[in-house]
Amino acid sequence: MQCTQHSLSGGMLTEYESHLWERECRPATVEKYLRDVKHFLEFLPWGKEVTKQDVLAYKQALSARYAPASTNSMLTALNDFLDWVGWSECRVKLLKIQRSLFCSGNRELTRAEYNRLVSAARHKGNARLDLLMQTICSTGIRIGELRFITAEAVNSGVAEVCCKGKTRPVLLCRELQKKLLKYCARQGIAQGPVFVTKNGTPLDRANIWRDMKRLCAEAGVDKKKVFPHNLRHLFARTFYNLEKDIVRLADILGHSSVETSRIYTMSSGQEHQRQLAALHLIL
Known part of the structure; x- marks a missing residue:
């Protein structure tokens, strides 16, 4: 041919x-x-x-x-x-990959590690980073969507997030809303993005990544686990373990396919071991 x-x-x-x-x-x-x-x-x-x-x-x-x-x-x-x-x-076909049943535990952030990171930010007096991590982890938003957390959204309790040509509402739980209202009042933020630099420009990925890495030593968390997107993964796993509703989770995360959401909800190898042991099939 x-x-x-x-x-x-x-x-x-x-x-x-x-x-x-x-x-x-x-x-x-x-x-x-x-x-x-x-x-x-x-x-x-x-x-x-x-x-x-x-x-x-x-x-x-x-x-x-x-x-x-x-x-x-x-x-x-x-x-x-x-x-x-x-x-x-x-065009060529993609490689066929068998979907993994569980993820590597050495890359996923645990709830206890998240708590220590937030405590470390608070101990350092970094209220902005403290609330930023809580905002991502309690809403499941992407780091690039953080700019939609505005003073207006905090006041209403709902942020209108636009990503990849799609707009979705993101609810702020009451506890988060209260914390952000107090933060905005202290910082004099009456409109626009909440998480900004000293010059008033929205924080970018590099700023946030660097600030989070600085918490690792005090929090006792492996640096490989500490990056903003892992907070989104922790939200997804926590929500799914509670609700067991992958379709609703996909809507909340802004995923076009539930298959993408499934990746976020995979348990670690250690968790999978506990699940197998709980079957009590070895006599």
Whole structure:
């Protein structure tokens, strides 16, 4: 069978970037997709035209170097680019991955560890970080959605969160609302985002990540477990263990598919061991 060849032009990546922005992709998504496509182009010999065989060879090279999930993530970006440019016949299938029954306990934040992190922030007198962690962990919002926690939302008890072209209401429990009202009053925040820098700009991911890492030593928590998204995971596991309603959880988290929510609710290997022992099937 004859191999179809496609020529790359110099402006394709720039046009593809514009296309991603027009699709209202998140900045992190745009950055990742461009990086992954560039990685494929660097794999090709200089001036080489793109064929399906090239993409298959690239898939094999990725499989030899990266974990299956990482390989699939990079191929997803490349397939998206190939669809956009009109070379769909060059797309490749993703690797088949058996879904794990439980997650690694050395990466998941426990309730006790979360409590120690909040206590450490309070002990350091960092009320902003203290309440920021409680806000993410009690609502399940993404770190990028924190800017929607505004003084107006605190007053009403409901934040209108917009992400990936979808808007959803996020309820603030009464205890959190009370704490945030007091914080806003002390800080003189009458409107706009609650969690801001000294200059009044919303905190970014790097600020929050750095501040959380500084708590690890005092809290006695492994640094590998301490990052904002793990607070969202802890919310998801806690909610699911209480309610056992994966569909409602998906709605709360803003997931388009319950399959994504299932990843958030996986128990650790230690928890799985306890569940197996509780069956009492060994005589």
